[in-house]
Amino acid sequence: MGLLAFQALVIRxxxxxxxxxxxxxxxxxxxxxxxxxxxxxxxxxxxxxxLLHLLQSVIYIAIVSLARRNSAWGFGAGVTIGVAWNxxxxxxxxxxxxxxxxxxxxxxxxxxxxxxxxMVPVGGxxxxxxxxxxxxxxxNQPKDNKKWWKFAGGAVLTIAYMALIILIARPRSxxxxxxxxxxLSDSSFTRSTNxxxxxxxxxILCPLSLIRLIxxxxxxxxxxxxxxxxxxxxxx
Numbered sequence: 001m002g003l004l005a006f007q008a009l010v011i012r013x014x015x016x017x018x019x020x021x022x023x024x025x026x027x028x029x030x031x032x033x034x035x036x037x038x039x040x041x042x043x044x045x046x047x048x049x050x051l052l053h054l055l056q057s058v059i060y061i062a063i064v065s066l067a068r069r070n071s072a073w074g075f076g077a078g079v080t081i082g083v084a085w086n087x088x089x090x091x092x093x094x095x096x097x098x099x100x101x102x103x104x105x106x107x108x109x110x111x112x113x114x115x116x117x118x119m120v121p122v123g124g125x126x127x128x129x130x131x132x133x134x135x136x137x138x139x140n141q142p143k144d145n146k147k148w149w150k151f152a153g154g155a156v157l158t159i160a161y162m163a164l165i166i167l168i169a170r171p172r173s174x175x176x177x178x179x180x181x182x183x184l185s186d187s188s189f190t191r192s193t194n195x196x197x198x199x200x201x202x203x204i205l206c207p208l209s210l211i212r213l214i215x216x217x218x219x220x221x222x223x224x225x226x227x228x229x230x231x232x233x234x235x236x
Contacts, residue, residue: 076154
C-alpha cells in the first residue's frame with residue numbers, strides 16, 4: 001500500500017509539473033514575446049521611446065526567466081504589469097479603443113496609419129495571455145503561504161521598476177501633434193493643448209501615466225512636458 005501511495009504521489013507531481021509547464025513554458029513566453037514585438041515596432045516608429053522600451057523589455061525577460069523556474073515572483077510581476085497596463089490603456093488613455101479604430105480603418109482602406117497605435121491592442125492581447133497564464137501557473141503550485149508573499153513582492157518590484165525607468169528614460173522632447181482619430185469624437189478622444197506652452201503630444205506604447213498608481217512624489221511626472229497620450233491634456 002505504501003508503494004502504491006508513493007507511485008500515486010509521483011504521478012500526481014508529474015501531472016502538476018506537466019500542467020504548469022504549459023503555462024510557464026508556452027503561454028507566458030508567448031504573451032511576453034507578443035508584447036516585446038509590439039514594443040519593438042513602437043520603438044521603431046517613435047525613436048524617442050527606444051531607451052524606455054529597451055528598459056521596459058527587461059520586465060518581460062525577467063518574467064519568462066522566473067516563470068521557467070516556477071517562481072511566484074515572476075507570476076506576481078506578470079499579473080501586475082498586465083493588469084496595470086491594460087487598465088490604463090482601456091480606461092484612462094483609451095489607446096486600446098483607438099488602436100482598434102486604426103486597425104479597422106486599415107482593414108477597410110488597406111492604408112496603414114499610426115502603426116504605434118495599432119500595436120496597443122496587440123500589447124493588450126499579450127497582457128491578457130500573460131495574466132491568465134501567470135494565474136494558472138500560480139494556482140497550480142502546491143499550497144504554500146510563502147508563494148503569496150513572493151507574488152506580492154514581484155508585484156511591488158515591478159511597479160517600482162516601472163516608476164524608476166519612467167523617471168530615468170522618459171522622452172524629453174515632443175513630436176508633431178496628432179489629429180483626432182477617425183471614428184472617435186473630439187470630445188471623447190482629444191482635448192485642445194495649451195498652445196502657449198509649446199508642448200506637444202505623441203502616442204506612446206509604454207504607459208508613462210502608470211506612475212499614477214504609485215503613491216509618492218513621482219506622480220508629478222504623470223503628464224510629462226512634451227509627451228502625453230492620444231487623450232490630449234493641457235501641458236503646463
